[in-house]
Structure formats: structure tokens, C-alpha cells
Amino acid sequence: MILALLMLLVAAWGKNMEVEAGGGKWELLIGNIGISAMHMQLLNNDKVIIYDRTSFGLSNITLPDGKCRNNIKNESITHDCTAHSVEYDVVSNKIRALMVQTDTWCSSGSVYPDGSLSVTGGDGVGEDVVRIMGTCGGCDWREIEHGLSTRRWYSSNLFLPQGRQIVIGGRQRPSFEFYPKAKGEIGAYDFPFLRQTSDKHDENNLYPFVFLNVDGNLFIFANNRSILFDYKTRKVVRTYPDVPGGDPRNYPSTGSAVLLPLKNLEAGVVEAQVLVCGGAPRGSFDKSNAKRGKEFIRALDTCARISINDPNPQWALETMPMARVMNDMIMLPNGHVLLINGASNGTAGWENGREPVLHPVIYNPDSQRGQRFEVQNPTQIPRMYHSTAGLLRDGRVIVGGSNPHFKYVFDKVYYPTELSVEAFSPPYLEPEFARLRPVVVQPFSHSQFSYKQKTKIGFTVPGRVNLDLIKVTMLFPPFNTHSFSMNQRLMVLDKENVGIVGRGKYEVNVTTPGSPNLAPPGYYMLFVVHQNIPSEGVWMKIQ
Structure with a gap:
């Protein structure tokens, strides 16, 4: 009792x-x-x-x-x-x-x-x-x-x-x-x-x-x-x-x-x-x-x-x-x-x-x-x-x-x-950020990339966009047990020329990491982030 x-x-x-x-x-x-x-x-x-x-x-x-x-x-x-x-x-x-x-x-x-x-x-x-x-x-x-x-x-x-x-x-x-x-x-x-x-x-x-x-x-x-x-x-x-x-x-x-x-x-x-x-x-x-x-x-x-x-x-x-x-x-x-x-x-x-x-x-x-x-x-x-x-x-x-x-x-x-x-x-x-949330339209899921590759990331945003506050991240999904996420790794890709390509449509040029020391080969989740609001991730493979 x-x-x-x-x-x-x-x-x-x-x-x-x-x-x-x-x-x-x-x-x-x-x-x-x-x-x-x-x-x-x-x-x-x-x-x-x-x-x-x-x-x-x-x-x-x-x-x-x-x-x-x-x-x-x-x-x-x-x-x-x-x-x-x-x-x-x-x-x-x-x-x-x-x-x-x-x-x-x-x-x-x-x-x-x-x-x-x-x-x-x-x-x-x-x-x-x-x-x-x-x-x-x-x-x-x-x-x-x-x-x-x-x-x-x-x-x-x-x-x-x-x-x-x-x-x-x-x-x-x-x-x-x-x-x-x-x-x-x-x-x-x-x-x-x-x-x-x-x-x-x-x-x-x-x-x-x-x-x-x-x-x-x-x-x-x-x-x-x-x-x-x-x-x-x-x-x-x-x-x-x-x-x-x-x-x-x-x-x-x-x-x-x-x-x-x-x-x-x-x-x-x-x-x-x-x-x-x-x-x-x-x-x-x-x-x-x-x-x-x-x-x-x-x-x-x-x-x-x-x-x-x-x-x-x-x-x-x-x-x-x-x-x-x-x-x-x-x-x-x-x-x-x-x-x-x-x-x-x-x-x-x-x-x-x-x-x-x-x-x-x-x-x-x-x-x-x-x-x-x-x-x-x-x-x-x-x-x-x-x-x-x-x-x-x-x-x-x-x-x-x-x-x-x-x-x-x-x-x-x-x-x-x-x-x-x-x-x-x-x-x-939260719903209040829906108009700021990007949607990745390019690359397609499970696309493959090489190291130090320049590529365009296409995305849409429903509301007004601050181009200076766009970034692209890639994250290796970790193995988690006993309070430690093994292999967890997030990179912010180098970017240039964030531009408008149509109404609500945008492109950002990024460069993938330069070596396996920065990003070991394998599958990552790629996100476009706008004002700290991330898109849904897209699977990408670097090798």
C-alpha cells in the first residue's frame, strides 16, 4: 500500500x-x-x-x-x-x-x-x-x-x-x-x-x-x-x-x-x-x-x-x-x-x-x-x-x-x-508556420550525388520568403540506444544564388560536402530550412 x-x-x-x-x-x-x-x-x-x-x-x-x-x-x-x-x-x-x-x-x-x-x-x-x-x-x-x-x-x-x-x-x-x-x-x-x-x-x-x-x-x-x-x-x-x-x-x-x-x-x-x-x-x-x-x-x-x-x-x-x-x-x-x-x-x-x-x-x-x-x-x-x-x-x-x-x-x-x-x-x-514551410521539389527522393558536387535545390513556399534566411541541411539518421544517437551528423551545405524561378517557386545552388571525412557515404535526409522552419526531408545518397 x-x-x-x-x-x-x-x-x-x-x-x-x-x-x-x-x-x-x-x-x-x-x-x-x-x-x-x-x-x-x-x-x-x-x-x-x-x-x-x-x-x-x-x-x-x-x-x-x-x-x-x-x-x-x-x-x-x-x-x-x-x-x-x-x-x-x-x-x-x-x-x-x-x-x-x-x-x-x-x-x-x-x-x-x-x-x-x-x-x-x-x-x-x-x-x-x-x-x-x-x-x-x-x-x-x-x-x-x-x-x-x-x-x-x-x-x-x-x-x-x-x-x-x-x-x-x-x-x-x-x-x-x-x-x-x-x-x-x-x-x-x-x-x-x-x-x-x-x-x-x-x-x-x-x-x-x-x-x-x-x-x-x-x-x-x-x-x-x-x-x-x-x-x-x-x-x-x-x-x-x-x-x-x-x-x-x-x-x-x-x-x-x-x-x-x-x-x-x-x-x-x-x-x-x-x-x-x-x-x-x-x-x-x-x-x-x-x-x-x-x-x-x-x-x-x-x-x-x-x-x-x-x-x-x-x-x-x-x-x-x-x-x-x-x-x-x-x-x-x-x-x-x-x-x-x-x-x-x-x-x-x-x-x-x-x-x-x-x-x-x-x-x-x-x-x-x-x-x-x-x-x-x-x-x-x-x-x-x-x-x-x-x-x-x-x-x-x-x-x-x-x-x-x-x-x-x-x-x-x-x-x-x-x-x-x-x-x-x-x-x-505548428499550423501558424505553414506559410513559411518549404516543400522540396528537386531533387527527387533517393537521388545520388558525388562529393563536392554543385547542384540546384528547387522548392516552393506558400507565403512570403526571406531569401537571406534559406539554408539547406543534410542529416545522417542515427542508431539510438541508451541515450546516445550513434552516427548522428548534420551539415549545413554551402549555398549561393538563392533565386525566384516562378510564383512561389525558388532555387538555391548548393555544394555537397567535399570528402567522406565530412560526410561518410550513405543515405541522408536533405531539408530546406526557411526562417528555422524545415521542409519535409528528401532521401539523398552521397557516394
Whole structure:
């Protein structure tokens, strides 16, 4: 009785936070997709691949055509005819059950240039498996046993300019490897940085934040430290200052991070800035996970921002409107950053978080310091541990998951397993901006481009246009899990000669990025943005 009362009070507190909201709209897409959305990836066929883990027990969606998984090692059930992965069709708003054999719990992934999703690692017999999901109609998972050289759980993936991925870290795995491997490569390479950043009890360097710098090296952030790493020579090129305060930002003290929009791509020197937000004070995991006297420490309320190519780079701290742990950071088409999901107390882990943060926040990196955050309207559904979020081509953000308990527990816990999927529409989708919203008419969807290619982007706008406030962006859709969107990357294309070609019709000449170091090959969403109001995206491929 006391536990139930406490849960009601916690929920009421979260729903009635006295925070001034800016805008945005929430809609429930599907109340029950059958699984909890622990991992999520948008593909170029406008389908979102979602999966959780196979070792939960039975899910709430049945596999088609009498399919079942049998004789499963190290799992709670040996005969399972339910799905643990689904495909969400954005256009039809429908779900299709998918068949995954090996446990995908806390795996990682990235998308190849052909548009297929590659997922690596997981738990149990799935720890060294590679799984491929294509974009064909009716595609299902293809699994490659022992595709990895070592077992990886809680690792991060990054797609590289050469058209393959690097897989970094994982629990008790201070190493990295490539997939697929080039001729002559060994299995895994030692990576001392991950040993140096591991806390004794809770690590705090799992799912490290990894970004491709414009010089081709990797910016890697773990715990509260970061380096610039040349993965070809396996040498640390640069060591950055620690984030002020010394508190950890990686799993399980889970904050999030983004590479801010890349601009002036043809200028020769492209500024690259990383923003890290949220997390938990050191020791929070142990305190929230204690057998007796559990304590849920207030999460961090700061963001740290750094220009990683500056001669003397330093972190600059900013204060968020509220504390946040287990938050996702999603790049929006106009270059703003959406902070969404999470809690204000505790850490990652089942029931290790308290006081859900229901209000998203939008961060404008181009505004003056102190004026960059705008609080948005709240959801009514707590999105705690194992929540996910991702941008859709129409500008909405799909949100799902939360606290997938063993055997899909829905009662007698603070935050039950959440099977719903919502969409958050940022303020730029509000009806009052319809007359400012561009519609891309050229290029056609799935057009192919080469690097440094000059091309015309045709678009229409219903209302009056300020030609000086037109920009074109391209965004690589990321793989999202555990509050980190792997491979997330947005570029503002160089433009010239924005002109009128007819009534309500316009053209802008742009140049695609100059090298794979700026934009690794593959499918991107291209947007025309007018006065910070983006068009619907158009799929384009650069190669």
C-alpha cells in the first residue's frame, strides 16, 4: 500500500512540475507495439527498426507464420513464439513483427551505404553476433555468428569514411575492432583509454560518445575525459581537458552528446563543436543500487561545449532548465538540438531513476549564451531507463521505450514496462508556420550525388520568403540506444544564388560536402530550412 502511494506521488510530481513550457505537440502513435523500444533506427524506406532483448521472456506480439525460437541458451524460456523486434511503418502507422534469434540486449549499430542496418554484439550468445536488416519489402534479420572478434556488450559504433564501422568498447572490453575487417587486420586492438576512464565499481565509460572529426580522426568521450584518436595508426592525437566538475557522463551515469552542425564545409577549416548534456554525480549508481538505504542523487543540470579543433580547446559550461539523466539528444533539421526523455534523480538501471523529466527542451546553439534553452510542452508518459528517440523525415521525433522489466512487468514497480510509441512535433510544425514551410521539389527522393558536387535545390513556399534566411541541411539518421544517437551528423551545405524561378517557386545552388571525412557515404535526409522552419526531408545518397 505504501509503495503504491509513493508511486502515485512520484507520477503526480512529474506531471505537475512548475516549468514554463514553450510549445510542441505530443501524439500517441500506437499504444502497444508489443515490445519495449530499447533500440531504434530509421531506414531510407521510412521504416523504423525497433528491438529490445530476447531474454525477457514472452513479449506482447506473436511471430508470424508459426515461427518460434527453440533451445535457446542462457535464457529464461526455451520455446518462444513471440517477437522481440518490430518494423514500424511511418506512413501507414503499422507494426510488422520481425524474427531475431540471438540476444540483442544493449547492442550497438550503424547503417551501411546501401541503407542496410548492421547491429553488433548484445548479451549471452549474442555478444559476438552481427545482424543485418535490409530495406527490401518483407526483409527480416540475417545473423552472422562470431561476426565480431570478441564479445561486446554496451559498445558504441561509428560508420567510417571507408564504408565500414568501428566498434568501440563494451563491458570489460577495453578494445576496438572493425567490421567488416580489411585484409591483414587482427581481431581486436587494445585501447588503454577505456581502462583509464573506468571507475572501479560502475565503469561510467560504457557506450562512449564517438564522433568523426572533420580531419578523419575520432573524438571519443568516456566518463569525463576525451581524446582525439587516429584509428588508422592507433595513436592518441590529442588529449582534451577534463569536463569541469569531474562528474561522469557515460553509462550508467548516463548523459548524452551531439556533434553540433557542421558549417562552411568548403572553407578549408570547418569548426567542429561537441555538446555533452546531463549525467549523474560520481557515486550515484552505487547509492541508487544499494541493498539498503537507497539514495537517488539529483542528476547533473549542466551541458559542456567544446570546439575540438581550437588551438587551445576548453569546455564551456551551461545550465539546463532542469537536471537530467538518461536524456536523449536529437538533432533537428534546422540545427537545433532536442533534449528529451530521462529523469532528474538517480542513474540508469531498473528502478535506479526517480522523478521523470516530462518536458523536452530545445537548445539553439546559435543563440547567445544564457538564451539557448526553451522548455517544451510535456508528455504524460515517463520515459526512463531504456527509452529511445529518433527524428523522422517529416520533422517529428518518434519516442518509445522505458524500463523493460524481466517478463514485461507492468505493476508493483515505480515505472512499468512501456510498450507505447509517441511522436513529439517541435514548434516548427505548428499550423501558424505553414506559410513559411518549404516543400522540396528537386531533387527527387533517393537521388545520388558525388562529393563536392554543385547542384540546384528547387522548392516552393506558400507565403512570403526571406531569401537571406534559406539554408539547406543534410542529416545522417542515427542508431539510438541508451541515450546516445550513434552516427548522428548534420551539415549545413554551402549555398549561393538563392533565386525566384516562378510564383512561389525558388532555387538555391548548393555544394555537397567535399570528402567522406565530412560526410561518410550513405543515405541522408536533405531539408530546406526557411526562417528555422524545415521542409519535409528528401532521401539523398552521397557516394
